[in-house]
Amino acid sequence: MPQGLWLPNRRLIEVYNYYRLLLSLSLALAMSAVLGAQAETELHTTFKLYQVISYSYLFAALVLTALLMVLRKVRIGHIIATITLDITFLTILMYASGGIHSGLGNLIIIAVACGNIITTGRFGLLFAAIASISTLYMEFYLQLEQSSASSGYVRAGLQGLMYFGTSILIQNVTKRIDESEHLAKEQAREIINLEHLNKMIIQRMRTGIIVCSEGGRVHLVNEAAKALMPSDSSHNALQSSPHILPPLICQYLSDWKSGLKHQFATFSSIGGHTEVRCSFARLTAHSEEILIFLEDASKLKREAQQLKLASLGRLTASIAHEIRNPLGAISHASQLMQESQNLDKADLKLASIIQNHCLRVNRIIENVLQLSKQRVASADHIKLSEWLPNLVETIQQGNIESEVTLTFNQHVVAQFVDSQLEQVVTNLITNGLRYSQQTTGKATVELLTDVDQKTGLPFLDVIDDGPGILESDPEKVFEPFYTTDSAGTGLGLFISKELCELNHANLDYSKHPIKGSQFRITFAHPDKII
The missing domain is CATH 1.10.287 (Helix Hairpins)
Structure with missing residues (x-):
């Protein structure tokens, strides 16, 4: 069905219907009391007509109210009929009250104005035309009936002009209001779309972003920030307390506000595999909103x-x-x-x-x-329990006196380019054999594969019996050209770490509690697409 046959704003009809009901009730009570106090000699016939029409108007208002409650949708034809009915009743009441001099024509102006608010265009002018014709005919009939009555044609004509003037004025005002409302809705829609776009951009950013208040109450946090939470937080830190910052970040925020420390602070993320740099900034110069940026410092x-x-x-x-x-x-x-x-x-x-x-x-x-010349190639899914023994056998062919101990978790799968993993593990094993030989006189290395219970990521440990690395040197061990061996180039571990990062893996060093050095390769999740 065409859209023009239906009323777009039902609320306006309800408001006008309540006005009609109140008006008819007032006319039935107040005006009848005023007329009833006058002598019934002259006004007896018109008084009776007024009473009948006022009560009929009240009854019609009640029927229209009940009908509005029943109808789910209102046609434009219903609106034309009800406004015309209002104009007709008010014109007859004006006649019964003595004509144009009674002042009831002002109520007809209100009916015409409301009709132009509810409807638009030609329908609004139709109401003005009906009101003007009804007023002129009422005045003409009154002159025929009461020849002694003073002529009111001029006032009736002016009243008709007021109807048309009101109609045109209300239509212009309504049009501007509708345009302003349409523009406001468009702007509101654009603002909502921009808000959704900003949220989507923020959620997809690789930099962690947290928006909080001065007291540390979180208003917004993106997915990257959840992945870069401090290691002293649980995996569900922000899920369990979504509006509270982790204690470590709260402490850094307090230090930043008091000026005790530099703007940048670092900590280890969940799992301890990522070094995170934390920085702070205010949303505006005088704003209480604080932006917290979490960036992968290792990246x-x-x-x-x-x-x-x-x-x-x-x-x-x-x-x-x-x-x-x-x-x-x-x-x-x-x-x-x-x-x-x-x-x-x-x-x-x-x-x-x-x-x-x-x-x-x-x-x-x-x-x-x-x-x-290294390039990222398609990663292979390598089952370490089958792959490592073959590699160890190849290495031991060149070093018959070496001893490599293997401890396997049968379900560990490494997602790595085969040739690059061979280069990395070979370098770690040969280094371990050499340093174990120098320290104990026996070339021994232990290989251990398992899955980290905290992160769910597979790993490979290469443990030797060498002297280990000085406490002041662990950060330098992966730097290029750093070596403690006079015959080495200092590029083996550096290249190994770079190859691991190309395959979304991590190569870390730690001091073994019993033996010498322990190098751990933490692989990407087997189901991750890289």
Whole structure:
């Protein structure tokens, strides 16, 4: 059914219906009392007409009220009929009260105005036309009936002009109100859409964002912030108390407000695998709302390290040819010197030193070039209980005296590029065997696979019997060119860590409580898409 046949605003009809009911009741009581107090000689006939019409108007108002309560929807035809009925009743009452001089024409103006508010366009002008014709006809009939009555045609004409003026004025005002309401609804809809968009953007941001009050009451928190909560918080820290900050962040917030510490603070996230940088800022200069930003500091470090690595790779690639040419010449010359029969033992030793250092420089260049060429490939699902024994057997073929102990969880699956995992684990095992040999005289390494009960992530531990790393050096162990072995290049662990991060894994060092060093590879969840 066309939309124009239905009334858009039922509330306006209800309000006008209550006005009609109150008006008819007032006219039936108050006006009849006033007329009844006058002498019945002149007004006897009109008084009786007034009583009948006023009571009929009250009855009609009651019927229309009941009908409105029954009807679920109101047609525009119903509105035209009821407004016309109001104009008709009020015109007859005006006639019964003595004509245009009674002042009841003002009530007809109200009916015309309400009709123009409820309806629009030609229907509003129709009400003005009906009211004008009814008033003029009422005045004409009154003049015919009472020839002695003073003429009221001029006032009736002016009253008709007032009907049309009211109709046009109300329509213009209503149109502007409707336009303003439509604009307000459009703006409200845009604001709601922008709010949903902002929430979606905030929820999808990788930076953790918390909005809280001065007292630490949380108003908003995104998913990234929930994943970067301090390690002293439970997994459901914000779920169990969604409006309260964790104690550690509350302490940092208090220190920031008092100016005791720098704006940036760091802590370990849930599981202890991520270093988080926490910073604070006010929403505005004088606002009580505080923004808390949680950023993965390790990711920032990795990005800085990648920039350094890219620069190093480009530099090495550009000068590798120039370095290798003279390096090859030096190496070749040292080999020829070692084959000479005229050199004594001291010169042969010097030539051997030259040859060894040439090989070391060449390994450094090859390692850096290899790392700069690494690309993210499709990860393999590797069952470690089947994969590790084959790798250990290959390593022990080159070192028959080595001893590698394997402890498996049969269900551990690593999501890693096969060739890259082989490179990482081989480097860790050979390092462990070498340092164990130097410390105990026996090349021993223990491999342990399991699943972390807190995070649910699979891991591989490589444990050796070496001397371990000094307490002041753990953070440096993964830096490029850092080594405690005079024959090493300092790139093995650095490359291993970079390869782990390429596969969404973590490589961490810790001091074993009984043995020497313990390196743990924490793999991505087997079901994670990487």
